[in-house]
Amino acid sequence: MGRHSCCYKQKLRKGLWSPEEDEKLLRHITKYGHGCWSSVPKQAGLQRCGKSCRLRWINYLRPDLKRGTFSQEEENLIIELHAVLGNRWSQIAAQLPGRTDNEIKNLWNSCLKKKLRQKGIDPVTHKPLSEVENGDDTGKSQGKAPEVSNELNLLKSDSSKSDSASYEQRTSISPKAYAPEMDGSCSSKIYCTSDSNFVTNNCYNKDLFLDRFVNSSRQESYNTSCQPSDLMGNFPIQMSYATNDCLPNDSNSAHWFGQTGRPFDMNSEFPFNAATSINHPTTPTTNLFLPNSFCYKPSLAVPSDSVSTAYGSHYWEASASNNSNSSIRSNGSTELKGSSPLNIFSSWGMAECSTSTTKEGQIHMMENHTEEAKWDEYLHNPISVLASVQNQAPESLCNQIKTSMHLVPDTLGAMLPHSTKQQEPSQTSSIFSKDIQKLRAAFGHM
C-alpha cells in the first residue's frame, strides 16, 4: 500500500523530464507496451520510478493528447461537468478528448475558478457568490439548475465576444440540458447533446444520471456500464449499432457519447482514436474519427481530423455514405477500398456501441470483445501478436492496423513534444504510406 516501492530506491531522478528520457520512455512503450509500470524504467533504461513513468506517459507522451489552449467549448464543458461532478478530474477529463485530468485540474485552479469568481459565481458550489455569502444553502437540496443556468448565462455573455455562434450551438451540453433533471421539478430527463440539439428521455432520475455519468467515464466502463442504449433509450436518433450502419444521422457531433462509447477512453494508456471515434454514433461523415470541435495538439502538426496512433498522428479521411461504397484513405492518397472500413472498424471498436438487443447485436458484442481481447494482448505482448499476424492470413484489418502501428520507430523523435520542428503532414503521410503498403501487402486485394 501507499508509496510505490521503487520510490524508496536511491539514485532515482526526479523533476522535469529531459527529451532523452522522453524518447526512451516513448520508444519503450511504443515497442513493448507498458506492461507493469514498475518494470518500465528498468527496461527502458530510465532512472525513474514506474509511477513517474506512468504519469509522464499519461500526461505528456500519450499520442492522443491535445495540447494548446482550451477552447471556449471545452472551458464551458469543464464548468458544466464540475457543477455535476465536483473535483472528479479524471471523470471530467474522460468527457474531454485529448485532455488529461491534471491539465483540467490545473486549468480549473489557475483560470476557471478565477473566471467564475469574477462573474460572481462560487466555484465550489456553482452558486452566486451573494447567495453563498448569505449562507443560503437551499440550492443544495433543490438541485443545481438555477446556479448552473446563471453561470452559463454569464458565460454566454462573456464568450459572445469572440464567437458569433449561439451558446447552445457552441457548447457541447446545452445549459437547458441540466436544468430539468437537476431541479427535480419534473420527470427526470437526460439529454443527448449535439452542437445544436438535445433530445430527452424521460427515464432517469438525477442519481441514476449521475451514476451513469460517473460510470461512463470509468475506464473499465466500456465492458459493463453506460451502454449507449442505457442512456439513449428512446432517443430519436437512429443508430444501428449492431450493423455497419454506425453512421451519423446528421452532421452534428455529440460529444457526450463520444467518450462513453469508446473502447479506449482518453485516460487509457493506449487510446487509438481510429477505433473510438468510429463508435461515435453521431460523428459527422466529414470527420469520422473525431468530434468536429476538437483538434490535435499542434506540436505534432496534425490536421484536426487526424488519427493519433502510437507512432504519431496520421491523417485519415473517411467517406462512408453507405457500407458498400465506404472508403478510407490516408492523407498520402493511399486509399483502402473493397473492404468496408466500417466493417473493419466496427469489428473491433464497437463493443460498447453494440447495444442492439437483437441476436445480431449480441453476436457483434461477443465478436468485439474477442477483438478487444486481441487488442489487449497486442498491447501487452505486441511481439507475439505481431509474429502471429505476420505468419497468417489476416483475419481483420484491425489486426493489421494495430500491427502497422509498430512499424515506424524512426518517427519517434518527431512525435516527441520536445521536438521543436513540427512534422509536416506530408511527412506524416509518407511515414504511414509505408504502413499502408504493408497493409496492402498483407491483404493483397487492397
Add this chain to the structure above:
DNA sequence: AAATACCCCAACCGCAATTGG
C-alpha cells in the same frame, strides 16, 4: 536593469482502490 510578485503547469506526494499470489 534588477528585484519582486505573480502565474502556470509539470511533477510529486500520499491515500484509496484494485489485483493477484
Add this chain to the structure above:
DNA sequence: CCCAATTGCGGTTGGGGTATT
C-alpha cells in the same frame, strides 16, 4: 481472508516564465 504490489486519483508543491514595480 490476508497482505504486498500495483494502479489510479486528487491535492499540493516548486520551478520557470512573465509581468510589474
